[in-house]
Amino acid sequence: MFEMPSGAEIQSIISILKGGAGYFVPEIYLSALFMVLIILDLVTGRKNGRFLAIVTIAGLVGSLFYIFKQQAMPDSEFFFGMYALDRFGIFFKYFFVASGILAVLTTWIDTPLKKQESGMGEYYALLVAMVVGMMMMASSTDLLMMFLAMELVSLSAYAMTGYLKREIRSSEAALKYLVYGAVSSGMLLYGFSLIYGMTGQTNISKIAMLLTMHGYNPLVMILAVLLIVAGFGYKMGAVPFHFWSPDVYEGAPTPVTAYLSVGSKAAGFAMLMRFFYIAVPHGMMGEISFLQIDWLWILMIVSAASMIYGNVVAIWQKNVKRLLAYSSIAHAGYLLLGIITMDQLGTQATLVYLAAYLLMNYGAFYVVIVIANHTGSENLEDYRGLGKRMPLAGAALTVFLISLVGLPPTFGFIGKLMIFSALLSKGSLFMWLALIGILTSVISLYYYMLIPLNMYLRESESQEEGVIETGMGAKIITAALMIATLYFGLFFQPVVNYAKYSSVLFGALLN
Amino acid sequence: MLTEQLLSIGLNHFLTISAILFGLGMFAVMTRKNAIVILMGVELILNAANINFLTFSKYNGGMDGVMFSLFVIVLAAAEAAVALAIVINIFKTFKTVDVSRVDTMKE
Numbered sequence: 001m002f003e004m005p006s007g008a009e010i011q012s013i014i015s016i017l018k019g020g021a022g023y024f025v026p027e028i029y030l031s032a033l034f035m036v037l038i039i040l041d042l043v044t045g046r047k048n049g050r051f052l053a054i055v056t057i058a059g060l061v062g063s064l065f066y067i068f069k070q071q072a073m074p075d076s077e078f079f080f081g082m083y084a085l086d087r088f089g090i091f092f093k094y095f096f097v098a099s100g101i102l103a104v105l106t107t108w109i110d111t112p113l114k115k116q117e118s119g120m121g122e123y124y125a126l127l128v129a130m131v132v133g134m135m136m137m138a139s140s141t142d143l144l145m146m147f148l149a150m151e152l153v154s155l156s157a158y159a160m161t162g163y164l165k166r167e168i169r170s171s172e173a174a175l176k177y178l179v180y181g182a183v184s185s186g187m188l189l190y191g192f193s194l195i196y197g198m199t200g201q202t203n204i205s206k207i208a209m210l211l212t213m214h215g216y217n218p219l220v221m222i223l224a225v226l227l228i229v230a231g232f233g234y235k236m237g238a239v240p241f242h243f244w245s246p247d248v249y250e251g252a253p254t255p256v257t258a259y260l261s262v263g264s265k266a267a268g269f270a271m272l273m274r275f276f277y278i279a280v281p282h283g284m285m286g287e288i289s290f291l292q293i294d295w296l297w298i299l300m301i302v303s304a305a306s307m308i309y310g311n312v313v314a315i316w317q318k319n320v321k322r323l324l325a326y327s328s329i330a331h332a333g334y335l336l337l338g339i340i341t342m343d344q345l346g347t348q349a350t351l352v353y354l355a356a357y358l359l360m361n362y363g364a365f366y367v368v369i370v371i372a373n374h375t376g377s378e379n380l381e382d383y384r385g386l387g388k389r390m391p392l393a394g395a396a397l398t399v400f401l402i403s404l405v406g407l408p409p410t411f412g413f414i415g416k417l418m419i420f421s422a423l424l425s426k427g428s429l430f431m432w433l434a435l436i437g438i439l440t441s442v443i444s445l446y447y448y449m450l451i452p453l454n455m456y457l458r459e460s461e462s463q464e465e466g467v468i469e470t471g472m473g474a475k476i477i478t479a480a481l482m483i484a485t486l487y488f489g490l491f492f493q494p495v496v497n498y499a500k501y502s503s504v505l506f507g508a509l510l511n
Numbered sequence: 512m513l514t515e516q517l518l519s520i521g522l523n524h525f526l527t528i529s530a531i532l533f534g535l536g537m538f539a540v541m542t543r544k545n546a547i548v549i550l551m552g553v554e555l556i557l558n559a560a561n562i563n564f565l566t567f568s569k570y571n572g573g574m575d576g577v578m579f580s581l582f583v584i585v586l587a588a589a590e591a592a593v594a595l596a597i598v599i600n601i602f603k604t605f606k607t608v609d610v611s612r613v614d615t616m617k618e
Contacts, residue, residue, distance in 0.1 A: 144579050151586050155593050162597050171604045172613050174597045179549055179610070182590060183540050186556030189583065190533055193563035193576075200571035202579065247616050 020078035023085045026066040026093060027132055033059040034128045041121030049113075049120035053104050056124040060101050060131070067093045081203040082142040091351060091502035092138035092270045095358065099263040100131040102362045106255035109366075109474050111373045112164055113253050123163055127259070130156040134263055138270035141278070143192045143202040146271055150188070150235065153264055154181045161252040161260070173251025180234060180244040188231020194224035195279070204279035211280070225280065225295045229302065232275070235268030237261075238332040239305040249325030254372065257321060258365035261328045266354050269335055273347065276339075299340055304436050306333030311440040314447045320368055320378045323447060324361070327404060330444060331357060337437060338419045340430065344503050345422040351499035352492075353415035359488070360403040360412050363481035367397040370478065374468050383451060385460030389468050392475055394455045396482040401448040403485050406441055411488040416441065418496070525566035532559035546598045546608040550591065557587045 005013070021028065036059070037052060044051060067090060075086040104127065107113055113120065133152030140146045158181065162174025196202060198220060199210040233241035249257045276295055310330030317323040335357075338350030368378060370393050375382050387394035403412030420437060423430045470478075488495055532555050539552030561580040568576025598608055605613050 144575075144582060148582060148586065151590070155589060158593050158597060162600060165600055166604070168604050168615055171597070171600050172615060175546065175601050175610070175613055178594055178597050179540075179546070179553075182550070182553040182594065183537075183556065186536070186553055186560065189557060189560040190563065193560045193567070193579075196576060196579070197563060197567040200567065200573055200575075202575045250616050 017079065020083070023070070023073060023076060023078050024083070026063050026070065027135055029063050029066050030059070030128055030132045030135070033063070034125050034132065037125040037128060038122070041119075041125065046119050050108075052120060052124045053108055056104050056128060057101055059128070060097050060104070063097055064094070067097065077141060081206070082140065082145045083136075084139055084141045086139075087502045087504060088270075088274070089135075089139035091499070092266065093135050095266060095354065096131050096134040096138070096263060099259065099266070099358060099362070100127060102358075102366075103127055103255055103259040103263070105477055106258055106362070106366055106369055107253075109373065109471070110253060110255050110369050112167070113255065116164060118165065123160065126156040126160050130160070130259070130263065134267035137267040138274070140271075141204050141274070143196065143204070143207075146275065147185070147189060147192060150231070150267075150271070151185060153235075153267060154185060157181075157256075157260060157264060160256045161248060163256065164253055169251035170253060171251075173248045176244050176251075177248045180241075184231050184234035184241060187227045191224045191227030191231065194220055194227070198224075204275060207279045221280075222294075225298065228275070229295065229298055232268050232272045233302060236265055236272065236332045236335075237268075237329055238302050238336065239309045239329060240302075242306070242309070242329045242332075245329060246322050246325045249328070250319055250322045254321065254365060254369045254378075257325075258362055261324070261365070262358050262361050265328065265332065266358075269339070269350065269354065273339055273350070277342070277347075296340060296342070299336055300433060303333045303336035303340060304433060306330060306336065307436055307440045308333075311443045311447075315443070317447070318380050320380060320383070320451065323380070323451075324364060324368070327444065327448070328361065330440065331361075331404075333440075334416065334419055334437060337423050337430075337433060340433070341422045341426055343422070343426075344500075345425060346419075347503035348496070348499045349415070349418035349422040351502055352418050352496055355495055355499070356403065356411040356415035356485075356488070359481060359485050360400045360410070363400040363478070363485060364397060364404065366474075366478060366481060367393045367400065370470050370474050371397075374470065380450060380454055383454040384458045385455070387452070387455035389460075389464075389466065390470060391467070392478055393470060394452070396478045397455070398452045399482045399485055401451060403489070405445050405448050407445075409486060409489045411485050411492065413489060414492045414496070522566060522570050525562060529559045529562040529566070532556075532562065544609050544611050546601065546610050546613075549610065550594050550598070554587060554591070557583055 037056065040055060041048065041052060070085060070090055073085060075084070077084045104124070107123070113123070130153055133149050133156065136145065136149035137153060140149050158174055158178045161177050162171050164170035195207060198216045199207045201207050201210060230241055234244070237245045249261065252260065280295055306329055310326045310333060314323050314326035314330070317326060335350055335353055338346045338353060340346070371383065371386060371390065372378050374390070375386070399410065403410035406412045406416035420434055423434045536552045536555030536559060539555065540549050543549050543552065561583055564576035564580040564583070568574065601613060602608055607613070
């Protein structure tokens, strides 16, 4: 059944691996950074949080250089079809490094993490490991590599969620994240095993080829796709795989919440797009299946349910972190709309929306941290009267929330506009989804605006007056994120063009 | 014919075993309250997938499935390590591993 390879074969395998390594430089570099951080943590003293943060930021910024160099390289698959280098992957590499840098910046100001007794040593190493894992999620073209990358992200995320060991909520969040994560990755794996059984291949383009050539059993296919959507849906935080997200977002340290809500969600979307666009193209299941459903229908239902559930339940939330958790469920629904269109315009819209989401969601969480540092609370009631006491934070949070609703002149508006126009360009087929999207956006206006309402129009019950000093660094980053959100809302052309450039490959595949 | 099929062990036997294991794993995850038992259920699910991979590998002739299941075994061990660390931490803070009582955050 299996023969030992000869010496010449081993030589050729080694040379293929060497050739592939040239396309794998950012990942190798970041893995090295991961190990350097662990060693630095061991050789420096206990109070090394600041130092490690600076090393992490410097390292992540350095990786941008290697990613930039990859842009000149031709699109290719390497490591025996395990991994691909293409424009789509490079877009996400930039995205994940940016989210990693922002995660370090948010950690820098977070008081609970600063007070953590056992130090911050492993935290930054885990953060970098997660960046590597997310990059691999976006670029892997093999079921095995996809699964391993997803587990790398998950395992780092479990540990980061429970990083505040002495705090009850953080530990509880870690347990919940772990249980749901482990089950859904098991389901994903079972789905993968069924796909492997139908084709005998693990490479996604070979799977697509064999599925079109030989056909398959539609019932098994639907089962496999359902199981796989459960695995991806957990990473994306979409209904009905969202049960973990409100508790985890509330309990985890706030910088980790922001990181999970942007980074690992985007990684889930990248993997979903690559898997479904390439391995199981639309139309291969639908017409011949007797149930008349395929993955597109499953995603449509998931998307509509996420938009409705996320936005409606958010209305009753009293904790701002929990409110943002439900809002991120809703945003998963909007992002899925771009994938459902199955064309280049939709892919481009999803990428633009993700870029907007990166800025506005990080911005919102950043301000929530700044406020929590000074009031010690994330409750909506405690935001009363803060608009006057923290002018910049109040203004910035209002901008981020307007952007999350999707109103002009912010970046969030551009994202939503592109998603809905991609959806409507498909004709009346998706009209009902667009209607749900627009109506739920109106609902979201209510709960997002509760926060500025409390900050500006309601008086604080306590008698404290005067402006709260938030520190220079925090002010600069808040202002920078706010200006970026507004700037890209007006001058969005570069981002839109870059997203179009990054989605070209998929456009060719889809037509 | 039918008895012949039932007596000689083939693809269907393996797949049935794996489906039963998957079902038992899901059942354990959904009904049990003890965090450790839930993790055992997860192991059952992963091993059900492993049996699938090995079976398909045996009947397809390729080695991809064997390789896949080896990686899954290693990964299950890594996951168990992280999971048990988190469960130990839960036991220290809550004095219990009953997941229904680890529920301080409410709507």
